[in-house]
Amino acid sequence: MIKVAIVGATGIVGQQAIVSLHNHPWFAVTKLAASERSAGKTYAQALQGADGASRWWCPEELPAEIGQMMVENAAEFDPESVDLIFSTVDTNIAKELEPKWAKTTPVISTASAFRYEADTPILVGGVNMEHTSLLAVQQRNRGWKGFIAPKSNCTISGLVVSLKPILTHFGVKRVVMTSLQAMSGAGRTPGLSAMDMMENVIPYIPGEEPKVESEPLKILGTLTGEGIKDAAFGITATCTRVPVLDGHLVAAFVETEKACTPEEVKAAMLDFGRDFCQLGLPSSPDRLIKVTDDPFRPQPRMDRDCGGGMTVTVGRIRKDPILPNGVKYVCLAHNTKLGAAKGAVQTAEYLVKHYLQWL
Numbered sequence: 268m269i270k271v272a273i274v275g276a277t278g279i280v281g282q283q284a285i286v287s288l289h290n291h292p293w294f295a296v297t298k299l300a301a302s303e304r305s306a307g308k309t310y311a312q313a314l315q316g317a318d319g320a321s322r323w324w325c326p327e328e329l330p331a332e333i334g335q336m337m338v339e340n341a342a343e344f345d346p347e348s349v350d351l352i353f354s355t356v357d358t359n360i361a362k363e364l365e366p367k368w369a370k371t372t373p374v375i376s377t378a379s380a381f382r383y384e385a386d387t388p389i390l391v392g393g394v395n396m397e398h399t400s401l402l403a404v405q406q407r408n409r410g411w412k413g414f415i416a417p418k419s420n421c422t423i424s425g426l427v428v429s430l431k432p433i434l435t436h437f438g439v440k441r442v443v444m445t446s447l448q449a450m451s452g453a454g455r456t457p458g459l460s461a462m463d464m465m466e467n468v469i470p471y472i473p474g475e476e477p478k479v480e481s482e483p484l485k486i487l488g489t490l491t492g493e494g495i496k497d498a499a500f501g502i503t504a505t506c507t508r509v510p511v512l513d514g515h516l517v518a519a520f521v522e523t524e525k526a527c528t529p530e531e532v533k534a535a536m537l538d539f540g541r542d543f544c545q546l547g548l549p550s551s552p553d554r555l556i557k558v559t560d561d562p563f564r565p566q567p568r569m570d571r572d573c574g575g576g577m578t579v580t581v582g583r584i585r586k587d588p589i590l591p592n593g594v595k596y597v598c599l600a601h602n603t604k605l606g607a608a609k610g611a612v613q614t615a616e617y618l619v620k621h622y623l624q625w626l
């Protein structure tokens with residue numbers, strides 16, 4: 268078994284990583300780490316709030332053996348004590364600690380700290396696996412035995428999966444999008460207040476729109492050898508927070524290069540990702556995109572767990588009446604599964620098999 272650590276294990280994404288790695292056929296969680304607040308406690312103790320209630324968040328039970336494990340201080344964590352690190356800490360902590368770990372050990376990160384570095388790919392399962400070769404450039408540039416492979420921002424995880432087949436078949440000129448983002452996307456440190464969120468929509472998420480407007484262009488860009496040339500289209504976004512627990516919904520309006528019908532877009536989406544799914548990675552779903560014809564779907568509660576939370580559900584594909592060659596649709600992705608922890612585990616599975624060649 269490949270020994271893995273989850274650093275940031277007590278947070279929302281860290282907890283989802285525990286669930287995603289439970290009974291994993293290749294990976295065994297042998298280390299947990301978080302801030303010094305949690306260090307020196309068992310994992311179950313570290314999750315207890317001041318009122319004594321557990322802050323375990325996932326609907327799945329906390330595995331008993333994980334609850335008993337001691338949590339280490341991330342700042343003192345020995346990266347050589349494991350084979351692979353899942354980093355689910357806040358970005359400012361990631362910026363400081365991940366390069367120290369990457370000197371010796373591969374790091375798969377859900378933080379944004381390294382996403383915008385020229386020698387660092389943002390890998391999204393089935394969308395841009397050819398960008399993996401940039402990790403060798405990163406290792407060479409920085410003299411690291413390991414590497415840092417960041418996941419994308421959770422809001423765009425459904426958007427880039429749905430855009431890729433449109434880009435491939437019809438070309439993309441511009442994208443206008445509005446997100447309706449779940450509360451779990453804000454994390455637990457400090458987390459959102461129920462008083463703010465109940466019966467409400469918050470029309471602004473600090474720092475989100477610049478990420479959403481730039482990351483897809485890198486992810487859908489072309490590998491040039493030493494870097495990535497961004498895809499040549501623009502995205503404009505409004506990001507909002509809604510009172511949903513999990514599952515980010517995006518309303519997308521896409522102007523394509525070539526004219527296309529909603530039926531052709533649907534066919535391209537349904538056909539997308541077969542080869543990647545056939546790799547048989549343990550965390551991959553049967554299909555990357557499900558298209559629904561029900562105009563009342565996708566809905567977060569009903570569709571976020573499609574494909575174990577790893578399939579993007581697209582609905583309401585229709586012609587846009589204003590944009591030239593315009594098509595519009597709604598897509599939904601599970602933000603802490605596809606958009607974070609389980610997506611990170613899937614990236615690790617791909618890298619272990621196709622880059623590190625450990626299996």
Ligand SMILES: NC(=O)c1ccc[n+]([C@@H]2O[C@H](COP(=O)([O-])OP(=O)(O)OC[C@H]3O[C@@H](n4cnc5c(N)ncnc54)[C@H](OP(=O)(O)O)[C@@H]3O)[C@@H](O)[C@H]2O)c1
Nearest residue numbers: 275277278279280301302305341378421452454455456607
């Ligand atoms: N939530 C999502 O849907 C989502 C999706 C994609 C990416 N992300 C990214 O994933 C990362 C984790 O997000 P989250 O939602 O899980 O956040 P979170 O619930 O707030 O968890 C943060 C984690 O970081 C740890 N931490 C805080 N300060 C630390 C320090 N000084 N040193 C070491 N560890 C420290 C916390 O440990 P303690 O419990 O000990 O404080 C906790 O384990 C963030 O970078 C976020 O942007 C989140």
